Amino acid sequence: MKTKYIAAAIGAAFALCAQAQDTQIDRKVTDLMKQMTVAEKVGQLHQLSGRQFTGPTSSAYADKLADIRAGKVGSMLNVIGVADTREIQALALQSRLKIPLLFSLDVIHGYKTVFPVPLGEAASWDMDAIELSARIAAKEAAAAGIHWTFAPMVDVARDPRWGRVMEGAGEDTYLGSKIAAARVHGFQGKKLGATDSVMATAKHFAAYGAAIAGRDYNAVDMSEQQLYEVYLPPFKAAADAGAATFMNSFNTLNGVPATGSAFLQRDILKGAWKYKGFVVSDWGSVREMVPHGYAADLSDAAVKAINAGSDMDMEGYAYSQHLEAAVKAGKVKMSVLDDAVRRVLTKKFELGLFDDPYRYSDAAREKAVLGDASHRAAALDVAQKSMVLLKNEGKLLPLSREAKRIAVIGPLADSQRDLEGGWVVQGERAKVVSIVEGIRNHAGKAEISYAQACAPGCASSEGFADAVATASRSDVIVLAVGETWDMSGEAKSRTDITLPGQQEALFNALKATGKPIVVVMLSGRPLVFNTIADKADAIVYAWFPGTEGGNAVANVLFGDYNPSGKLPITFPRSVGQIPLSYAQYNTGRPVVDEKNIVYRSAYIDSVNTPRYAFGHGLSYTDFKYSGLALSSATLAGAQKATLSFDLTNSGKVEGTEIVQMYLRDMVSSVVRPLKELKGFQKVHLKPGETRRVSFTIDRDTLSFFNSQLKWSAEAGEFKLMVGSASDDLRLEGTLRLTQ
Numbered sequence: 001m002k003t004k005y006i007a008a009a010i011g012a013a014f015a016l017c018a019q020a021q022d023t024q025i026d027r028k029v030t031d032l033m034k035q036m037t038v039a040e041k042v043g044q045l046h047q048l049s050g051r052q053f054t055g056p057t058s059s060a061y062a063d064k065l066a067d068i069r070a071g072k073v074g075s076m077l078n079v080i081g082v083a084d085t086r087e088i089q090a091l092a093l094q095s096r097l098k099i100p101l102l103f104s105l106d107v108i109h110g111y112k113t114v115f116p117v118p119l120g121e122a123a124s125w126d127m128d129a130i131e132l133s134a135r136i137a138a139k140e141a142a143a144a145g146i147h148w149t150f151a152p153m154v155d156v157a158r159d160p161r162w163g164r165v166m167e168g169a170g171e172d173t174y175l176g177s178k179i180a181a182a183r184v185h186g187f188q189g190k191k192l193g194a195t196d197s198v199m200a201t202a203k204h205f206a207a208y209g210a211a212i213a214g215r216d217y218n219a220v221d222m223s224e225q226q227l228y229e230v231y232l233p234p235f236k237a238a239a240d241a242g243a244a245t246f247m248n249s250f251n252t253l254n255g256v257p258a259t260g261s262a263f264l265q266r267d268i269l270k271g272a273w274k275y276k277g278f279v280v281s282d283w284g285s286v287r288e289m290v291p292h293g294y295a296a297d298l299s300d301a302a303v304k305a306i307n308a309g310s311d312m313d314m315e316g317y318a319y320s321q322h323l324e325a326a327v328k329a330g331k332v333k334m335s336v337l338d339d340a341v342r343r344v345l346t347k348k349f350e351l352g353l354f355d356d357p358y359r360y361s362d363a364a365r366e367k368a369v370l371g372d373a374s375h376r377a378a379a380l381d382v383a384q385k386s387m388v389l390l391k392n393e394g395k396l397l398p399l400s401r402e403a404k405r406i407a408v409i410g411p412l413a414d415s416q417r418d419l420e421g422g423w424v425v426q427g428e429r430a431k432v433v434s435i436v437e438g439i440r441n442h443a444g445k446a447e448i449s450y451a452q453a454c455a456p457g458c459a460s461s462e463g464f465a466d467a468v469a470t471a472s473r474s475d476v477i478v479l480a481v482g483e484t485w486d487m488s489g490e491a492k493s494r495t496d497i498t499l500p501g502q503q504e505a506l507f508n509a510l511k512a513t514g515k516p517i518v519v520v521m522l523s524g525r526p527l528v529f530n531t532i533a534d535k536a537d538a539i540v541y542a543w544f545p546g547t548e549g550g551n552a553v554a555n556v557l558f559g560d561y562n563p564s565g566k567l568p569i570t571f572p573r574s575v576g577q578i579p580l581s582y583a584q585y586n587t588g589r590p591v592v593d594e595k596n597i598v599y600r601s602a603y604i605d606s607v608n609t610p611r612y613a614f615g616h617g618l619s620y621t622d623f624k625y626s627g628l629a630l631s632s633a634t635l636a637g638a639q640k641a642t643l644s645f646d647l648t649n650s651g652k653v654e655g656t657e658i659v660q661m662y663l664r665d666m667v668s669s670v671v672r673p674l675k676e677l678k679g680f681q682k683v684h685l686k687p688g689e690t691r692r693v694s695f696t697i698d699r700d701t702l703s704f705f706n707s708q709l710k711w712s713a714e715a716g717e718f719k720l721m722v723g724s725a726s727d728d729l730r731l732e733g734t735l736r737l738t739q
Helices: 002-035 038-043 059-069 082-092 118-122 127-143 163-167 173-188 224-231 233-240 262-272 298-308 318-328 334-350 363-370 374-386 435-442 464-472 503-511 530-535 549-557
Strands: 046-049 075-077 102-105 201-205 245-248 278-280 388-392 405-409 447-451 476-482 517-522 538-541 623-630 634-636 641-649 655-665 676-685 690-697 716-725 728-738
Touching (some): 002 334, 038 334, 059 082, 082 102, 082 363, 102 334, 118 163, 118 173, 118 374, 127 173, 127 363, 127 374, 173 676, 201 233, 201 262, 224 233, 233 245, 245 262, 278 334, 298 318, 374 549, 405 435, 405 464, 435 447, 435 549, 447 464, 464 503, 503 530, 623 655, 623 728, 641 655, 641 676, 676 690
Parallel strands (some): 075 102, 245 278, 405 476, 517 538, 634 728
Antiparallel strands (some): 388 538, 655 716
């Protein structure tokens, strides 16, 4: 009890200290703003890219340097490294008020040490691992002079045609919200302003992941109920976790560009959520309101964006060219300008940049941090946890190290660049471990032969014969196929998400040898690969696994790591099923029997079910679920109920199971999904070990946004389900909520 009082006292002391610091910073910001001209205030809202500073000297280059010296630039992106950030910061300190710059960068899944792409990390369902990945990325970026990253992307995405699906956490709101908070905590650490942390950015606000037809930058049209229920919660989680900034999105939402949406930025974010950070536009999204047809010209775009709550203009030049005149003409109130400037300056004070503008630009720290060998070990751990075993017929995996001949084949087997994925900042390609290198490192006595078969993209079958000959001399084939790194990411939407080129033809040629085939798939999105799904003996989905990808793949293949990853997004059978999510709604004519689909909500050429469901992922051991019990059959008011069950490792090796709890509200004022993820746990068990697993259910667990957008729970019956995947639910129970 005494310890509890001491902890409470320490917590209260920290809270008072933080409050005092906030008051002090607020006073400093107020004093500074009293000295600023309108032009200098506008300058704080202008973000400029530094890419041109690495090019030849030009008049445009000189003009930008002059703007920095004059205090007309508040932030820069794409200025990388201690030397360059110090040099450019020195220019900003020549301005009249010596206001330091914020340096920002797209540090998405690592800085020098490359971790799996975010969708791959999401497959780990491991919040500690995901937070660690962001923590190391922040340490490395901060050591290189960066203050601010444009991550995490927390967009819910249910259309794998959209290339940026690789940058987020997948299709589920609950899982995505947990990951959003973990990544914010990782980037920002315990305290904003520590020199081993960076400011996080929750992006893209909002609903960018629901772009029509999966086409990047396209319009979004949805009900507000769907917006509140599915797409906003991860942003709220990021805000609650303390995300320093938000980034608005390129898309229109129900006809209004997100950059110009007061509904999103003022009513929800800064209003209902009481958000104190600032909002930065996406690259040029302020000026893009002109081609959208929402703003008449750049001046009109500046007025509409700032009035809607978009605080900083990234590479749009709308604010820098037109905002001062708009304020003087009364089109923008001084209070609106001051609010935006105050938000930006507050973050600069919180980072400690006014005390020491160069505190992040320390050459000795940069060298030490970027050379830290422990970062690669962490990258290996996260990569292993991200891999998903989709199939393992006849328990072909794990492979034996005894004197066997293993043929490693495929256009991506010896690739290094493709293991990194998109959004690589300072990765060292020469140090990336390829799949064939990783297998050779771990093969023991096994004889390893390699054939590329075709170049990445596999446009030609010219090398197939050599690959088949190599395979014929082997005992088992490891085939590495998938997308190349530049086929997923921003502006990488695809109408056809089957394997590119002739990769399935390569698989068929190898299958004809009669040798067992393990397929290792690289990608930043779900792909359609029905032939391989049907005929391969084993499939490991490795995503784009990063610097240590080859070693991680090898550890999984040889059983040094028992895979535990689960899919964070549904894999369709065909593009025609998209968008597809496990959290679908029933219809008045649901399919009860796939053999009888007459006048049912079905396709005449395909079943409704996906190829691989959300939450799917196998292990080298087996898990048994039993003994489900509810502490109470009813719930009322503020009461809580506990759902518990036994999980047993019934196999022969130790392993980790990600147990998942879903519910269905059987009857409500708004039709509810057939299943909603409401909890998950990672449980590691030795062979034969049993553990009692429990989940707590309260009123909030049963709540949803009704037609009036009110978060509430309605009396009635709820089905509770636990299992290994959304389509592999082992136990069910019923709970009734009474008012």
